[in-house]
Amino acid sequence: MADTAAITPADHGVKPTVSAEPPKPRAPSKRDQLNKLYALPAPLRTFPLPTFVPHNPLSLFHILFVWVAQTVNPQPAHITPLYQGWFSPETRSVHVTDARSIRGLWEQGFYGKGSLSRSEPQWLELQKTRTGVKKAAKNDITAWEVTSTRRAERQEKKWERARTEREAIEQKLAEEAAAALDEAAEPILPSDLMTTDTMTYEIVEEVEQVPDEPPPVAKARYVAPVGPLELLSLPNSDTELKSSTSSVLCFSEDMDRRFVERFYAAPVDPLKLLALPNSVQDYPPSAPNTQDVSVSSLKSPPRPPSNGHAIPSLKPRSLGVSNKDGPDSEDGHGLGISAPPKLEEVEIVGGSDTNEDTVDDSVHSTHSEDTVETHDTPPNGSALVNGGPSTPKIKRRKSVRFSPTVEKTTFIQTEPPSPEKAATLKTTTEEEPLVIRDQEHTQLTLEEAFFLAYALGALDILDPETKKPISNQDLFYLFRKTSYFPPQANPSLSPDDPFMTNYVVYHHFRSLGWVLRSGIKFSVDYMLYVRGPVFTHAEFGVLILPSYSDSYWSSNPFLQNYVKSKETRTWAWMNRIHRVITQVKKTLVLVYVDIPKPLEAEEEAKIGIDAMLARYKVREVMMTRFSANRQRD
Amino acid sequence: MAEAYDSVSEPIPISLIAGRYLLFDVNVVTYLRRTHNICGSLIGGIPQAPQQNMFLGLPVELMPEEAALLVKKEIGYIVDDVAWHTQRFNTFEGEDRQKYLASLRSQGLKARKTAQFAARKRADHGLRKLVAKKAIESDSSEDESPDTPFDGTSSDALYDVDRPSSPAPSSIAFASSEPYALTPSTSYSPSSLPQNSSPAPDPPVGPGYALFELLQSRGYFMMPGLRFGCNFNVYPGDPLRFHAHFLANAYEFDEEIPLIDLIGGGRLGTSVKKGFVIGGEDLDAEAESGRKMRTFCIEWGGM
Numbered sequence: 001m002a003d004t005a006a007i008t009p010a011d012h013g014v015k016p017t018v019s020a021e022p023p024k025p026r027a028p029s030k031r032d033q034l035n036k037l038y039a040l041p042a043p044l045r046t047f048p049l050p051t052f053v054p055h056n057p058l059s060l061f062h063i064l065f066v067w068v069a070q071t072v073n074p075q076p077a078h079i080t081p082l083y084q085g086w087f088s089p090e091t092r093s094v095h096v097t098d099a100r101s102i103r104g105l106w107e108q109g110f111y112g113k114g115s116l117s118r119s120e121p122q123w124l125e126l127q128k129t130r131t132g133v134k135k136a137a138k139n140d141i142t143a144w145e146v147t148s149t150r151r152a153e154r155q156e157k158k159w160e161r162a163r164t165e166r167e168a169i170e171q172k173l174a175e176e177a178a179a180a181l182d183e184a185a186e187p188i189l190p191s192d193l194m195t196t197d198t199m200t201y202e203i204v205e206e207v208e209q210v211p212d213e214p215p216p217v218a219k220a221r222y223v224a225p226v227g228p229l230e231l232l233s234l235p236n237s238d239t240e241l242k243s244s245t246s247s248v249l250c251f252s253e254d255m256d257r258r259f260v261e262r263f264y265a266a267p268v269d270p271l272k273l274l275a276l277p278n279s280v281q282d283y284p285p286s287a288p289n290t291q292d293v294s295v296s297s298l299k300s301p302p303r304p305p306s307n308g309h310a311i312p313s314l315k316p317r318s319l320g321v322s323n324k325d326g327p328d329s330e331d332g333h334g335l336g337i338s339a340p341p342k343l344e345e346v347e348i349v350g351g352s353d354t355n356e357d358t359v360d361d362s363v364h365s366t367h368s369e370d371t372v373e374t375h376d377t378p379p380n381g382s383a384l385v386n387g388g389p390s391t392p393k394i395k396r397r398k399s400v401r402f403s404p405t406v407e408k409t410t411f412i413q414t415e416p417p418s419p420e421k422a423a424t425l426k427t428t429t430e431e432e433p434l435v436i437r438d439q440e441h442t443q444l445t446l447e448e449a450f451f452l453a454y455a456l457g458a459l460d461i462l463d464p465e466t467k468k469p470i471s472n473q474d475l476f477y478l479f480r481k482t483s484y485f486p487p488q489a490n491p492s493l494s495p496d497d498p499f500m501t502n503y504v505v506y507h508h509f510r511s512l513g514w515v516l517r518s519g520i521k522f523s524v525d526y527m528l529y530v531r532g533p534v535f536t537h538a539e540f541g542v543l544i545l546p547s548y549s550d551s552y553w554s555s556n557p558f559l560q561n562y563v564k565s566k567e568t569r570t571w572a573w574m575n576r577i578h579r580v581i582t583q584v585k586k587t588l589v590l591v592y593v594d595i596p597k598p599l600e601a602e603e604e605a606k607i608g609i610d611a612m613l614a615r616y617k618v619r620e621v622m623m624t625r626f627s628a629n630r631q632r633d
Numbered sequence: 634m635a636e637a638y639d640s641v642s643e644p645i646p647i648s649l650i651a652g653r654y655l656l657f658d659v660n661v662v663t664y665l666r667r668t669h670n671i672c673g674s675l676i677g678g679i680p681q682a683p684q685q686n687m688f689l690g691l692p693v694e695l696m697p698e699e700a701a702l703l704v705k706k707e708i709g710y711i712v713d714d715v716a717w718h719t720q721r722f723n724t725f726e727g728e729d730r731q732k733y734l735a736s737l738r739s740q741g742l743k744a745r746k747t748a749q750f751a752a753r754k755r756a757d758h759g760l761r762k763l764v765a766k767k768a769i770e771s772d773s774s775e776d777e778s779p780d781t782p783f784d785g786t787s788s789d790a791l792y793d794v795d796r797p798s799s800p801a802p803s804s805i806a807f808a809s810s811e812p813y814a815l816t817p818s819t820s821y822s823p824s825s826l827p828q829n830s831s832p833a834p835d836p837p838v839g840p841g842y843a844l845f846e847l848l849q850s851r852g853y854f855m856m857p858g859l860r861f862g863c864n865f866n867v868y869p870g871d872p873l874r875f876h877a878h879f880l881a882n883a884y885e886f887d888e889e890i891p892l893i894d895l896i897g898g899g900r901l902g903t904s905v906k907k908g909f910v911i912g913g914e915d916l917d918a919e920a921e922s923g924r925k926m927r928t929f930c931i932e933w934g935g936m
Contacts (some may be wrong), residue, residue, distance in 0.1 A: 572859055575862040576897050579861070580900050583901075
């Protein structure tokens with residue numbers, strides 16, 4: 001981006017004047033935007049009275065007026081109409097399908113999880129951006145994209161690290177092999193040593209000059225044969241060894257065949273698999289194309305990715321080939337399919353911005369921004385994306401498709417990333433407005449749904465069969481039944497069923513102002529956020545432990561056994577969870593729920609939900625490990 | 634040491650003290666580690682460095698699974714140390730008693746002798762160095778002290794120079810032939826043990842034993858897995874040489890495994906670059922061919 005900014009002369013002209021101007025009213029910062037968007041901590045509206053200013057008696061009238069207005073014409077605290085959700089017995093959750101409810105529940109308290117997203121329902125946005133229906137604005141990156149970009153970067157770093165490590169090992173091995181060779185060669189042929197050395201040296205040089213020629217067989221005699229190809233080329237028997245001279249002669253003749261064989265060996269590494277044609281139509285039909293294919297496979301030589309350093313020697317040629325197709329334009333305003341000098345810039349997919357580039361350079365900057373974004377993993381998260389250390393850079397070409405003109409020359413997501421074919425094959429994508437149907441809904445857990453319906457009264461939960469709202473009392477028993485797996489048809493309604501313990505904890509923390517989200521990925525029950533996941537990371541992981549402290553539970557041996565089976569945990573288990581939680585820099589909170597003694601069904605119905613919940617007690621214990629070495633400073 | 638290691642005879646007594654299976658002999662420990670993939674964990678303090686707990690010494694505590702395996706393979710047998718001690722010492726009379734005391738005394742003497750030998754050697758070495766140094770000095774400044782006597786036994790000269798008349802107090806200690814007082818780690822000599830007494834019950838093992846046995850038979854080394862929240866840390870070779878490759882957790886075959894546990898284990902294992910192995914023994918399939926173990930390795934994909 002810096003480059004493009006520096007290149008364009010217009011920018012230079014503008015910049016000083018901008019700095020000289022008085023500061024414009026600034027756009028709201030990201031923080032402000034977030035604060036505004038997520039202003040309501042719960043899906044409820046409040047109508048506070050205006051402040052009373054003692055030295056301004058008029059403020060008293062204002063207060064009076066507002067108060068009277070509110071008593072005469074009370075405003076509903078709930079957002080009308082109520083949000084709607086559908087109970088889904090199959091998934092044991094509540095589905096929210098209409099967009100208003102989805103946005104409302106997410107923005108006012110971070111309820112629910114998009115069924116196709118990691119947390120916030122963003123699938124539609126993502127698809128729009130991806131398919132180019134919506135123009136990706138500069139700062140309009142969803143959290144999902146940020147995360148996946150970071151992940152891709154991290155993955156690339158890891159690959160790079162692995163590659164350097166591997167290279168170091170290989171270098172060491174080569175050195176050792178060379179040393180071993182020297183030792184072996186010295187006592188036998190001290191006089192010949194010089195000549196052989198120079199010979200290998202010459203051969204190596206030759207190889208460097210003509211990179212596509214396979215290494216001569218003679219080399220195998222001096223370098224320890226470690227690669228599979230070299231191992232295969234070793235003589236199997238004495239007779240073969242004797243006739244090896246003749247085989248060397250014919251080697252040059254069928255070199256082409258072997259070359260093809262070598263590069264057309266079974267496609268096993270991810271790059272090669274990606275380069276395979278998807279259908280017969282895709283496959284280049286006639287002879288002239290075979291060369292093309294071999295070139296494309298040449299770009300991904302069938303060697304371990306660790307040999308990445310060998311690739312540069314191959315680059316010039318492949319680039320040269322692609323240069324044939326497009327006009328030669330190496331400078332910043334790269335035209336069309338031309339291959340830019342470096343692989344890093346190959347992403348300037350096709351003619352992409354031919355027209356836009358010339359129009360203005362703001363597009364240019366968004367363009368380079370896009371390349372960063374599109375460096376994502378695809379949504380299906382195929383592991384192939386980072387198949388090798390050199391892959392990502394090549395991969396970039398495939399996924400840039402933000403202007404409609406680009407679509408003509410780029411591939412659909414499913415097609416293999418093969419730039420040569422992109423040049424030769426003209427894919428004809430119809431240019432019609434793409435309508436994406438929103439296929440995502442929000443899922444509320446049972447606890448979330450019950451809290452919204454019972455404690456806040458902000459959600460109507462509909463029965464999928466009768467299509468009528470379920471009353472809180474029915475909901476309470478329905479959820480308790482559903483919380484077992486498989487759901488219990490005729491529940492004994494024990495006071496320690498999963499829904500009860502979880503809901504008590506959920507209600508407890510929600511009513512104290514925390515935002516709770518499921519902690520399953522960190523192997524705890526809930527994560528506690530201070531304001532919400534968009535503001536901060538979770539600070540605490542909550543682990544719910546039932547505690548059978550009521551005297552009823554120790555009254556007979558059967559119950560004692562039951563309690564024991566429910567309460568017993570091992571230290572290894574504790575250590576494991578604690579370690580997982582501290583690894584992600586959170587603190588583990590053990591929440592003990594005191595389980596009361598069970599009541600009869602009629603009794604329960606009589607005292608109602610409020611009194612039932614009031615029988616539970618919640619105790620929190622924060623657990624951190626004291627480490628004498630680390631806690632000192 | 635090599636011959637001591639060779640001299641370990643196969644049924645090895647494993648001391649059971651306060652519910653722990655302990656080994657006190659370094660040769661036995663080495664032997665088990667080298668030949669049977671069993672390493673146990675060192676739990677004793679080191680006398681030379683009593684204030685640290687990073688590196689520990691003898692005794693070695695065996696996991697119950699390890700002890701059970703040794704018993705099962707008849708490599709070792711359990712000795713209830715407390716019971717054996719009281720029984721033996723209450724019936725310790727006459728010649729036996731004398732013999733035992735004599736053996737203690739001889740061991741003490743041996744230790745004393747070794748210590749003396751080492752001390753003398755050290756002294757000799759120091760003196761020789763000193764003499765060499767002095768010789769160089771005298772070479773450089775020969776005119777100043779031309780006739781300093783330098784014999785082979787230069788200790789006289791040394792004493793003459795430093796403290797002419799007093800006999801070295803340490804020499805008394807050197808001269809004394811009192812045996813060292815020994816505190817034996819076991820109250821019996823190996824030969825006096827009951828060879829086929831099996832009063833101690835087999836070690837109590839949980840469902841982890843079958844998994845342990847399987848992994849051990851494949852040549853893995855196991856260490857207690859508390860550190861990573863599992864039953865065993867599984868090493869592909871000696872833990873002194875390798876990092877653990879797996880965290881192994883055993884379950885009963887029909888046991889319900891909470892998904893949250895799998896997530897925790899898989900996540901922890903992946904973040905410490907290990908595989909999270911769960912295994913269970915299919916008791917129904919036992920009729921076919923011995924134990925029927927099923928093991929699975931879990932890795933966390935999203936990290």
